[in-house]
Amino acid sequence: MSDKDELTRREFVEGTGVLGAAVVIGPQLLGRPAAAQISATNVVSSEADVTITLNGQAASARIRPNVTLLDMLREDLALTGTKKGCNQGGCGACTVWIDGQRANACMTLAIMQDGREITTIEGLAEGDDLHPLQQAFIENDAFQCGFCTSGQIMSGAKVLEEGVPTTDAGLTEAMNGNICRCSAYPQIRAAIRDAARKG
Amino acid sequence: MTTLTDIKTGPNRVEGRAKVSGGAIYVNDTLRPNLAHVAFAGSAIASGRIRAIDTRAAEAAPGVIAVFTHETLPPLTEPGGMREPIVALHGDRIHYADQFIAAVVADTTAAAEAAARLITAEYDIDTPIATLDAAEATAFEPEQWNAFRTPTSSRGDADGAVASAPVQIDWTVETAMRQHNPIEANTTAAEWDGDRVTIWNADQYIVETMQIAARALGIPEENVTVLVDYVGGAYGCKVGPWPHTILTAHIARLVGRPVKMALSRRQMYSSAGHMPATRQRIRIGLSDDGRLQGIVHESLSQGPTHDPQYCEWAAMPSRYLYDCENVRTQHLVAPMHNGAPTTMRAPHEGVGLFALDTALDDVSYRLGIDPVELRLRNIPPRDQHFDIPWSTNAQAEVYHAGMEAFGWADRPAEAGTLRDGDELVGIGMASALRPNSKTNAEARASVDAEGRITVASATSEIGTGTPTALSIVAAEELGLPIERINVLMGDSTLPPAPYVAGSVTMASVGSAVLLAVRALKDELGRIAVAQGGSPLFGADAASVTFHGDVLIHSDDPSRRDTFASIAARAEGGAIFAMGRFAPEQTGSNSRSLGAQFVEVRVDPLIGRIRVSRMLGVFAVGRIISPKTARSQATGGMIWGIGEALMEKTDLDPRTARPVNASFLDNYVPVQGDVPEIDVIFLDDTDRDPNPLGSKSIGEVVSTGVAPAIANAIYHATGKRLNKLPVTSEMVLG
Numbered sequence: 063m064s065d066k067d068e069l070t071r072r073e074f075v076e077g078t079g080v081l082g083a084a085v086v087i088g089p090q091l092l093g094r095p096a097a098a099q100i101s102a103t104n105v106v107s108s109e110a111d112v113t114i115t116l117n118g119q120a121a122s123a124r125i126r127p128n129v130t131l132l133d134m135l136r137e138d139l140a141l142t143g144t145k146k147g148c149n150q151g152g153c154g155a156c157t158v159w160i161d162g163q164r165a166n167a168c169m170t171l172a173i174m175q176d177g178r179e180i181t182t183i184e185g186l187a188e189g190d191d192l193h194p195l196q197q198a199f200i201e202n203d204a205f206q207c208g209f210c211t212s213g214q215i216m217s218g219a220k221v222l223e224e225g226v227p228t229t230d231a232g233l234t235e236a237m238n239g240n241i242c243r244c245s246a247y248p249q250i251r252a253a254i255r256d257a258a259r260k261g
Numbered sequence: 262m263t264t265l266t267d268i269k270t271g272p273n274r275v276e277g278r279a280k281v282s283g284g285a286i287y288v289n290d291t292l293r294p295n296l297a298h299v300a301f302a303g304s305a306i307a308s309g310r311i312r313a314i315d316t317r318a319a320e321a322a323p324g325v326i327a328v329f330t331h332e333t334l335p336p337l338t339e340p341g342g343m344r345e346p347i348v349a350l351h352g353d354r355i356h357y358a359d360q361f362i363a364a365v366v367a368d369t370t371a372a373a374e375a376a377a378r379l380i381t382a383e384y385d386i387d388t389p390i391a392t393l394d395a396a397e398a399t400a401f402e403p404e405q406w407n408a409f410r411t412p413t414s415s416r417g418d419a420d421g422a423v424a425s426a427p428v429q430i431d432w433t434v435e436t437a438m439r440q441h442n443p444i445e446a447n448t449t450a451a452e453w454d455g456d457r458v459t460i461w462n463a464d465q466y467i468v469e470t471m472q473i474a475a476r477a478l479g480i481p482e483e484n485v486t487v488l489v490d491y492v493g494g495a496y497g498c499k500v501g502p503w504p505h506t507i508l509t510a511h512i513a514r515l516v517g518r519p520v521k522m523a524l525s526r527r528q529m530y531s532s533a534g535h536m537p538a539t540r541q542r543i544r545i546g547l548s549d550d551g552r553l554q555g556i557v558h559e560s561l562s563q564g565p566t567h568d569p570q571y572c573e574w575a576a577m578p579s580r581y582l583y584d585c586e587n588v589r590t591q592h593l594v595a596p597m598h599n600g601a602p603t604t605m606r607a608p609h610e611g612v613g614l615f616a617l618d619t620a621l622d623d624v625s626y627r628l629g630i631d632p633v634e635l636r637l638r639n640i641p642p643r644d645q646h647f648d649i650p651w652s653t654n655a656q657a658e659v660y661h662a663g664m665e666a667f668g669w670a671d672r673p674a675e676a677g678t679l680r681d682g683d684e685l686v687g688i689g690m691a692s693a694l695r696p697n698s699k700t701n702a703e704a705r706a707s708v709d710a711e712g713r714i715t716v717a718s719a720t721s722e723i724g725t726g727t728p729t730a731l732s733i734v735a736a737e738e739l740g741l742p743i744e745r746i747n748v749l750m751g752d753s754t755l756p757p758a759p760y761v762a763g764s765v766t767m768a769s770v771g772s773a774v775l776l777a778v779r780a781l782k783d784e785l786g787r788i789a790v791a792q793g794g795s796p797l798f799g800a801d802a803a804s805v806t807f808h809g810d811v812l813i814h815s816d817d818p819s820r821r822d823t824f825a826s827i828a829a830r831a832e833g834g835a836i837f838a839m840g841r842f843a844p845e846q847t848g849s850n851s852r853s854l855g856a857q858f859v860e861v862r863v864d865p866l867i868g869r870i871r872v873s874r875m876l877g878v879f880a881v882g883r884i885i886s887p888k889t890a891r892s893q894a895t896g897g898m899i900w901g902i903g904e905a906l907m908e909k910t911d912l913d914p915r916t917a918r919p920v921n922a923s924f925l926d927n928y929v930p931v932q933g934d935v936p937e938i939d940v941i942f943l944d945d946t947d948r949d950p951n952p953l954g955s956k957s958i959g960e961v962v963s964t965g966v967a968p969a970i971a972n973a974i975y976h977a978t979g980k981r982l983n984k985l986p987v988t989s990e991m992v993l994g
Contacts, residue, residue, distance in 0.1 A: 143283020152924030207724030209493025
């Protein structure tokens with residue numbers, strides 16, 4: 063993991079920060095040439111080996127340090143059930159569990175996950191037996207297009223374990239981070255309550 | 262009357278298991294050998310020219326395969342017919358902020374996105390037109406779309422009738438620029454095989470994408486296949502190809518390998534359409550007893566400077582919602598420096614009802630007539646715009662059902678009188694309206710030697726439940742469980758289907774499927790009696806009756822045959838039949854109608870507005886799939902909450918750049934914004950020829966919510982608000 067060790071968080075943040083500014087404002091508008099781009103290029107050119115426990119099995123990939131956990135799951139490990147909605151932590155479509163805690167995979171760098179346990183929607187059912195919340199989503203029509211559904215279920219299944227009250231107020235507070243643009247919100251609440259009763 | 266309070270009524274979605282287990286494949290899940298990834302760099306300015314562009318750093322970045330700019334990309338043939346013409350990467354002219362100025366191809370998504378950020382450009386900057394005020398001076402009258410969507414209309418003497426009416430209101434409202442913001446950004450993948458291309462596109466109209474791609478890429482239509490298993494939300498922003506669709510296919514050919522591209526969330530604010538802002542002035546004259554004497558409804562909607570085709574037809578509801586012999590409407594488009602607008606749930610009527618139904622609400626207080634009673638006094642006896650009869654009109658029933666179910670009788674007439682602790686409580690309503698639309702569609706039905714029954718049409722599943730509803734249509738006609746029906750969609754080589762938009766799919770594709778299944782039964786009977794090996798051989802086809810997938814001779818029940826056996830004996834081991842639906846002109850008209858009833862709670866100290874109760878009553882034809890129809894309704898009503906209280910794309914008035922282009926800054930409804938919702942579907946079978954009797958649902962359910970909420974806020978606070986979205990500062994104090 064020497065590549066990872068050489069990259070300090072500060073250097074990385076500075077690099078991406080400058081790049082972010084370049085696209086939002088554009089150095090040309092500020093009347094000066096683009097700065098720090100060469101060092102930023104160096105930052106993303108190194109690669110690192112990352113090994114995780116993915117849905118109970120070891121998985122590894124050699125990746126550049128600017129790759130998110132989301133992109134690693136989808137592109138390097140070919141598990142596409144976790145969706146990319148906004149890529150900036152605003153929608154919750156990419157919700158996975160990291161060491162048993164729900165997290166937005168798009169806001170998490172893959173190189174920081176070495177040795178961790180990751181659970182995705184593909185790891186929720188036990189063989190052919192759906193998780194009770196997956197079954198409740200089907201029965202309560204708690205999705206329409208289905209694109210946010212992996213994130214809703216990974217979030218909701220954890221809410222069931224977190225002991226959140228299944229009142230409207232409790233569920234809305236706990237599920238506010240998962241946007242459903244088709245707006246199946248009442249059905250999602252009903253599904254979580256159903257699963258809570260049966261679980 | 263069907264009250265669907267129970268979420269679980271009706272069959273589950275047939276694709277449910279795939280969607281809850283991560284197995285449903287969306288375009289961005291496309292994995293191909295040697296796949297490369299495309300990211301577009303966007304313009305920092307909204308109007309001007311690219312003077313110089315520097316791609317050296319991007320080209321040197323890790324994983325980068327190629328970089329294209331307007332100077333290096335071989336130009337495409339402008340195909341015409343697109344909602345946004347292909348101006349990006351074609352010439353140095355910039356028409357809107359974030360217009361693509363370069364395309365980066367790299368080995369991973371992260372590498373493509375990182376390298377795209379390294380592209381820099383110098384510009385000659387023009388001052389952009391960034392507000393409706395600035396654009397109004399160059400407003401123009403748009404071209405008409407069809408017999409109904411016309412820029413102007415006039416019946417009777419509207420201006421004279423308003424001026425001489427004893428009660429008058431002159432009311433101007435503004436509605437915001439909004440984004441569709443599906444959670445799945447618009448996404449395309451493309452792969453060439455010689456001079457044939459497969460395009461995977463998140464798409465509401467794959468047939469049109471196939472046709473336009475063929476024109477732009479210079480190849481025959483039969484060389485283009487457009488595929489999409491599932492679309493991750495659309496709401497209007499995925500109807501056919503956008504420039505990124507065609508450019509992605511073009512780039513795949515240039516780099517000689519399959520490529521994939523997803524717009525960034527920011528690019529969803531410039532490069533895949535938006536609902537344009539409108540400013541509407543409505544003048545209404547009424548008699549003392551609340552009967553409409555005249556309506557003049559004028560609308561100005563935001564357009565782009567580079568493409569004049571889209572208009573938000575906001576004055577439409579004044580033409581055909583209420584009884585009024587004197588109506589004049591006018592639409593103008595005000596060009597601004599933004600990407601092309603497009604239809605967004607719910608267009609036209611959805612926007613125009615905010616003007617019409619808040620004005621009527623205001624008048625009702627002045628007249629001392631209950632708002633629902635005022636509407637009941639103005640139900641049109643016929644379609645006055647086209648001067649033809651209604652085929653069905655359940656408008657009065659809609660209002661009565663809503664009043665009863667919502668407890669309207671307990672509502673105090675006076676505004677500002679209901680209070681619960683620190684919160685002011687208000688109850689309001691408004692009408693919901695969209696045309697009842699259907700159009701040409703084709704479908705194929707087949708059965709194979711294993712008895713598998715398949716219906717197929719080139720429509721796509723955007724979340725509205727089409728595979729489920731088509732399964733129900735076929736299963737009911739055959740008397741079989743829906744599990745026996747296999748639905749094929751999302752492939753442009755299937756029988757052609759229309760756009761999955763404008764609420765046309767059920768009546769159009771559903772009817773085509775029904776006709777195809779009926780034709781399949783006819784075919785099976787005809788073939789069986791002519792098959793040497795069939796127990797029905799030699800029988801009169803008219804004496805064969807169907808019991809599920811078994812054919813039985815009505816005079817001799819021992820003579821029977823099955824779909825599977827008949828198909829097994831047939832050449833090729835399968836039997837096919839086509840269904841073609843084309844709506845007839847009937848000389849009558851009908852609408853998709855409804856009414857929205859809402860209760861709001863306003864905390865005037867902190868300006869918090871909450872919707873605490875909602876009821877939607879809809880007369881939308883026969884309900885085919887209760888569970889998915891109900892979800893359409895609740896989802897659409899929640900969209901109305903977003904329209905009323907949250908959604909607005911803010912353009913910087915100096916630069917015309919969106920300043921809130923993310924879910925972090927531009928809010929859409931989340932769990933905490935949404936109360937429990939009740940839905941009532943009235944019995945309203947479409948009597949115009951349509952074998953299903955269904956009507957348009959998907960959009961009407963979203964209309965009327967914003968005016969109902971604004972009317973409820975007035976009832977709570979006494980503040981009459983004329984801007985969408987309504988925000989906290991408007992109700993403070």
